[in-house]
Amino acid sequence: MPTEKKVKAVEALQEVFSKAQIGVMTDYSGIKTSELNEMRRKLRDAKIDYKVVKNSLAEIAADKAGLTHIKGMFKDPIAVAFGYGDPAQTMKAISDYIRASKITLKIKAGFMPDGLLTVQELDTLSRLPSREVLLAKVLGGMQAPIYGIVTVLAGPMRGLAQVLQGRINQLEAK
Helix, strand or coil: CCCHHHHHHHHHHHHHHHHCCEEEEEECCCCCHHHHHHHHHHHHHCCEEEEEECHHHHHHHHHHCCCHHHCCCCCCCEEEEEECCCHHHHHHHHHHHHHHHCCCCEEEEEEECCEEECHHHHHHHHHCCCHHHHHHHHHHHHHHHHHHHHHHHHHHHHHHHHHHHHHHHHHHHC
């Protein structure tokens, strides 16, 4: 029979798993508590929760949250960084912190509501530009042909205007 404390822990984890847009599983062994606390503080500023989880409770909570694809991933000491916003920004914040602090945190895997992410996919995700930059590039790509058409269509009119202005200048010079 599970204790009341464990039931509440599973319910809290289930809520976190349900809300998260991305989760990054890390092996925190060999890292001092003070380093983990500093990392939590920095990641919290980026709206990321970093939680050390008990493997058995995390599996139950993930299963109840509908994340059956991460079943079996909770082995060894695991801490999970839960991101609630843009997954690329979450992964970028984690990577930047690891790089800046030179902490020996090992990223094991990641997950999103619809599937697992490998370490390589997480690395690629961390290198993506922000959502705003990507939207600006798409918008620029959509506007470029329109500007091209406007320029081509305005060319004959501009040429005619230049010829007429040249003729006006000729007549005024006489």
